[in-house]
Amino acid sequence: MGADDPDTLEPTACPTAGDIPMLGLGTWENTDADQCAESIRTALETGYRHIDTAQAYDNEAAVGDGIAAADVDREEVFLATKVWLSNLAPDDVLETTRESLDRLGVDAVDLLYVHWPAKTYDAEETLAAFSDLYDEGLIENVGVSNFLPEQLETAVEVCDAPIVANQVELHPLLPQPELREACEVHDVEVVAYSPLARGGVFDHPTIQEIAAKHDVSEAQVSLAWLRENDVVAIPKATGVDHIRDNWASLSLELDPEDVAAIEAIDDRERTVDPDFGPWNQ
Secondary structure, rough: OOOOOOOOOOOOOOOOOEEEEOEEEEEEOOOOHHHHHHHHHHHHHOOOEEEEEOOEEEEEEHHHHHHHHHHOOOOHHEEEEEEEHHHHHHHHHHHHHHHHHHHHHOEEOOEEEEEEOOOOOHHHHHHHHHHHHHHHHEEEOEEOOOOOHHHHHHHHHOOOEEEEEEEEOEOOOOOOOOHHHHHOOOEEEEEEEEEEEEEEEHHHHHHHHHHHHHHHHHHHHHHHHHHOOOOOOEOOOOHHHHHHHHHHHHHHOOOOOHHHHOOOOOOOOOOOOOOOHHOOO
16 A cells, blocks of 8 residues: 655554664764754654664764654653764773763663774674673663674674664665675664665666555655565655655555565665775775
8 A cells, every 4th residue: 555645644653673663763964953953853753763873973962952852752762873983992982982972961872883893893892892881771782883794793792782783774776685684693683774775766767666656755665665674774864854754654565566676676886885894895
């Protein structure tokens, strides 16, 4: 069935993967403090319960302001942030995480990620510091981001605290089946950043055809496909219309032939590809 009109959609409960709401709001590049805070407030009051930020996004304070301004209890919000690659030495993990909590205005975050396995990252030492934060109750869960299967396996082995998520770029143009399989083996949830391929899905004929069939946006098709594959998605959105349109994807049920058509896409596009990415080493 098609999704409801996003202008009239009433907030509904979002499905979860483990404890993680399957649709969240990403905040990468949302650096205008007032706009960021308003986006967070709008999303939470629309029904979102998962907010994702990072030290490197330079917006943790604005994210905290948005959470505080929303008519939603903090306990209902699944809040995630990430430790930047220059802060992954043990003492820096501990110090900068406390600074992140101060900026966010919270006593703890629900999920703390290693942003990239690069620069100052050392599996045993870095993750020991994450485990210390977990034991202190400053973080509820440990996550990793941009980890390849072999790096994930090592992290799971050496981290005393359970690793619950691996956040990676994932969308119909970069489906990453091997990585998803590795996460399943280790009972780690997959969280997709750039789930719309930074706009790439809007121009793909297969996605366009499915969107027209259901009278929905291409964004909704991509997000519904991720949900169909048990992948958490955190699309960035700033304006009310985009926030609500992404939320409306929860009402879209793709037909088996839709899923098959998306799975048959052989175009590949990685939109986040820094030199220090582990796939470039």
